[in-house]
Amino acid sequence: MKVLFAAPSKDWASWQPALEAACPEIELHRDGDPASFDALIYAPGYPENGEILDFTPFTRARVVQSLWAGVERIVTNPTLTQPLCRMVDPGLERGMTEYCLGWVMRAHLGMDLYAQDGIWRGKTCPPLATSRRVTILGMGELGRGLAAALRPLGFRVAGWSVSGRPVEGIETFAEADLPAALARAEILVALLPDTPGTRGLLNRETLALLPEGAWLVNAGRGTLFDEADLLAALDAGRPGHAVLDVFSAEPLAPDHPFWSHPRVTVTPHIAAATRPETAALIAADNLRRAMRGEPLRFLVDRTRGY
Incomplete structure (x- = not known):
């Protein structure tokens, strides 16, 4: 051969x-x-x-x-x-699961609330995972792998895909059900490919459906949202924070506003390899x-x- x-x-x-x-x-x-x-x-x-x-x-x-x-x-x-x-x-799937699981746990536990500034913030206690709703956009191999890692921890996991194909053990949403999938997403993890149907899927209207203070973790493709729309949505508190590993143009320019925005964490396309x-x-x-x-x-x- x-x-x-x-x-x-x-x-x-x-x-x-x-x-x-x-x-x-x-x-x-x-x-x-x-x-x-x-x-x-x-x-x-x-x-x-x-x-x-x-x-x-x-x-x-x-x-x-x-x-x-x-x-x-x-x-x-x-x-x-x-x-x-x-x-x-399978190595890429495992790496992606570990990356997303780490950020879901950080968002869930509110680890960024504890600035090392001498202030005792003892009144902030996170709920248990059984009370936390996570929505995964994209239920291919990567999405299903992440769902399988989150479920044993007790998270209330749901998945959205264009087809809405059922996945055992989690609530699933089809293309027309995107508003409902977003409305429940205290933590939203996006693992979608770049297709005509996913480009710009998250825009001012759809991002506004998220619960106030929700976290967005995007490790799929940077074309999922318009950058100006996301910045405006962050300023409005929906989402409350965005972890971004992928971008429409890479590497991200040194003067890009994502670097300096207080509600954005940039990682340099390292979620998985x-x-x-x-x-x-x-x-x-x-x-x-x-x-x-x-x-x-x-x-x-x-x-x-x-």
Whole structure:
């Protein structure tokens, strides 16, 4: 099986040994005749001359396996006709769960109330988790993983997705039920992909539906909200605080108002990362499935964008 590693050169040193260990039967190359490859391992930024990759010459390729969880920068390529699979890495899922769980607990316990300024604030005691309502926007692998971590702690977890597909043990909301999902969200965690249906989903009108003082944790995509709308909503107290790990333009400019806003915490897109040692196993499985003509895992639905 001849595979092209169509990703930036900086990724080669970490991915090449992981991929060859997970799938020793492959011949992994960094260049060659496009028509000779059975599959592509792909990440945006290839080719590195700034041009958009033309998938047309890869007439033999049975699958394009993305190294990224998000595929919004790939599905818009009109030359891509081969099956595209997104990366669902258990290591990334675990990292995202830990990041979001940490911020949910910080919000729940009100840890930011205790400034080290000599003032004894003994009257502020948080409720138990069984009284705290958490809403997760996006109930894919990441959202379901976070819900599974929150439930044993007693949080009243609900999930929202476009389909409203039921998830065992939690209240679920469908696309039309967004107002109800937001109205209950004392802590709102957003793990949505970047699609036409999610861009600008949180705006002045929808943010105003949050309970006063609610926390927003966005570790999905920065296109979920208009930045001016979010700043205005923060000034109005809905949400009361925003933890933002992703942005429409990265890195965030040094003079961006998010840095200095007292109700915003910026983290530099570190919520989770794809780890070659675990993700290579997913890629290897799909390469073998493609060669055997079996159904591919995590196949992208082009109409939905993920």
